[in-house]
Amino acid sequence: MKYPSSTLLGDRGTGPEDQLLVQGALRGDRASVDAVMRRLGCVVRFVYRLNRSMGYNMPTEGLEDVVQQVYLAVWPRLPDYAGTSALETWVYGFCRNCLRAEFRRRASRLRVVQTDDNLQDHTVDAPPPEERAVQMESLDLLHEELEQLTDGDREIVELRHLQDRSFEQIARQKNLPPSTIKDRCYRAVDKIRMRMKRRYGCA
Amino acid sequence: MAVHDNREFGQLFAAFTNADVTAAERVRLNELAGQDVGRRGAIAEVEAIHELLVVEASMRCEIMRPVEGAEEADESFGRMAKAAARAGEKMRANMLHPTTIRTFVQPKPSADAGRLRAWLYGAAVAAVLMIAVAIGMLLNNNGAPGLSGGKPGDEVLGEYISVTTQITDNSRELSWLEVKGAASYEVSILDASKAVVLGKTESRRRFTNWHLSTSDMTLLREHQGALFVTVVARDRAGETVGATREPERIEVK
Numbered sequence: 256m257k258y259p260s261s262t263l264l265g266d267r268g269t270g271p272e273d274q275l276l277v278q279g280a281l282r283g284d285r286a287s288v289d290a291v292m293r294r295l296g297c298v299v300r301f302v303y304r305l306n307r308s309m310g311y312n313m314p315t316e317g318l319e320d321v322v323q324q325v326y327l328a329v330w331p332r333l334p335d336y337a338g339t340s341a342l343e344t345w346v347y348g349f350c351r352n353c354l355r356a357e358f359r360r361r362a363s364r365l366r367v368v369q370t371d372d373n374l375q376d377h378t379v380d381a382p383p384p385e386e387r388a389v390q391m392e393s394l395d396l397l398h399e400e401l402e403q404l405t406d407g408d409r410e411i412v413e414l415r416h417l418q419d420r421s422f423e424q425i426a427r428q429k430n431l432p433p434s435t436i437k438d439r440c441y442r443a444v445d446k447i448r449m450r451m452k453r454r455y456g457c458a
Numbered sequence: 459m460a461v462h463d464n465r466e467f468g469q470l471f472a473a474f475t476n477a478d479v480t481a482a483e484r485v486r487l488n489e490l491a492g493q494d495v496g497r498r499g500a501i502a503e504v505e506a507i508h509e510l511l512v513v514e515a516s517m518r519c520e521i522m523r524p525v526e527g528a529e530e531a532d533e534s535f536g537r538m539a540k541a542a543a544r545a546g547e548k549m550r551a552n553m554l555h556p557t558t559i560r561t562f563v564q565p566k567p568s569a570d571a572g573r574l575r576a577w578l579y580g581a582a583v584a585a586v587l588m589i590a591v592a593i594g595m596l597l598n599n600n601g602a603p604g605l606s607g608g609k610p611g612d613e614v615l616g617e618y619i620s621v622t623t624q625i626t627d628n629s630r631e632l633s634w635l636e637v638k639g640a641a642s643y644e645v646s647i648l649d650a651s652k653a654v655v656l657g658k659t660e661s662r663r664r665f666t667n668w669h670l671s672t673s674d675m676t677l678l679r680e681h682q683g684a685l686f687v688t689v690v691a692r693d694r695a696g697e698t699v700g701a702t703r704e705p706e707r708i709e710v711k
Contacts, residue, residue, distance in 0.1 A: 280553050288553045292546050297522075299538045303529065304521045315534040319541035326545035330552065343522060390513065397510045416477065416511040417518060441472045448475075448503050 274338025297343045298325050301350040309391050311358045324353040339410040400447040408443040415440050475504050551620035618703045619689045626711040633667035637700035640691035648686045648705055678710045
C-alpha cells in the first residue's frame with residue numbers, strides 16, 4: 256500500500272511490509288526491533304503537533320507522560336497490528352487517544368480545582384476559541400466512530416475519504432470488485448452517520 | 459413515481475455519501491429531496507461528515523509530515539524525545555528478551571460417563587497414594603535430594619525481567635516493566651566477581667525504576683571493570699515472581 260507523498264509524508268513503509276517487520280520484532284529479530292523502534296520515533300512529533308492542532312496546549316510534562324503512555328499502549332497491542340495501514344498511521348490513533356485522555360483528565364482536574372476559590376491551578380492553558388473547540392470535539396467524535404468500524408471497513412473509508420483514492424484503485428489494492436468497495440464504503444459512512452445522529456442528535 | 463423516486467434517491471444518496479457524484483447528480487439529489495425533512499437532514503448530515511473528513515485528512519497530512527529543525531530545537535520537543543527514548547528502551551528490551559509466562563491447560567474430561575467414572579476413581583486412588591507418599595516424605599525427610607513430581611517444563615518460573623542497561627547523566631536510571639504479583643524489587647549492581655557494588659530494595663509494587671543519585675553515579679564511574687545489574691521481584695510472601703535471566707552488563711556513560 257503506497258501512500259501518495261502529498262498525504263502521508265511520514266509513512267515509510269506499507270501495511271503488509273510493516274506487519275512482517277512487527278512480527279519479526281516480536282520474534283526478537285534485532286534488525287526488525289531496531290527498525291520498529293526507529294519508526295516509532297514518529298510518536299514524539301505526532302503528539303507534539305496534535306497538541307497544537309487540537310488546541311490542547313498541554314504543558315511539556317503532560318506531553319512527556321502522553322509519549323510514555325503511547326509506548327505503553329502500543330506494546331501490548333503490537334501482536335494485533337494487522338498491517339491494514341502503515342505502522343505510523345496505526346500509531347497515530349494511539350497518539351490521538353492518549354493525548355485526548357490526558358487532556359480530559361487534566362481538564363477535569365482543573366474543573367475540580369477551579370471550584371475551590373483558594374486554589375489556582377493553571378494545569379491547562381486558556382481554552383481554545385469556541386469555534387475551534389467545537390470542531391475539534393467533532394473530530395474526536397468522528398475519530399471514535401471510525402475506530403468502531405472493522406479494520407477492513409475503516410481502511411476503505413480512510414483510503415477513499417482521507418487519501419482521496421478512486422474506487423478502482425482501492426478495488427485493485429483489496430482485490431475486490433469496485434461495486435463491493437463502493438457498497439462497503441457507503442455502508443460504513445452511513446453507519447457513522449446513524450451512530451452520530453443517535454448519540455448526539457445530529458451528525 | 460414515488461417508488462422510482464425512492465430508488466433514484468437511494469442510489470444518488472449512496473453515491474453522494476461515497477463522494478462520487480457529478481454536479482448534475484448533486485442537483486438532482488436536492489430535487490429529489492425536495493421539502494422532505496428526513497432526506498434533507500440526511501444530506502446535511504453526510505455533508506457535515508464529509509467536512510470533518512476533509513479537516514481530518516488535512517490535519518493528518520500536517521501531523522505526519524517529517525520533523526522540522528525548529529521543532530527539534532524546541533526544548534519541549536527535546537524533553538518529549540527523551541521520554542520516548544526511555545519508553546522505547548523498555549519496549550526494545552522486551553522485544554529482545556520476551557517475557558516468558560508459563561501456563562497450565564487443564565485437560566477436558568471425556569464426555570463418556572463410564573470412562574469419566576473410571577477416571578475419577580483412578581484419580582481418587584492416585585490422590586490418596588500421593589498424599590500417603592507426601593506424608594512419608596515429610597516424616598522421613600533427611601535432606602536427601604529428590605525428584606520433583608511435576609513434568610519438566612511444567613514448573614512456573616515467573617517472569618523474566620528485562621532491565622535497561624545504559625546509564626547516562628541525562629538518564630540516570632535503571633528501569634524495567636512491572637511484574638504481575640510483585641510486592642517488592644531487589645536491584646543490585648554487581649562487579650565482575652558478582653560482588654554487590656550498589657544495591658536497593660523497595661517494597662513498592664510500582665517501583666520499576668531506580669533513579670541513581672549523583673554520588674551513585676560517581677561511585678559507578680570510579681569503578682574499574684565491568685558492571686552488571688540484576689533485578690529480582692518478590693511477592694508479599696517473599697517468593698520470587700520474576701528475575702533477570704542473568705546479570706546484564708550495564709554501560710555507564
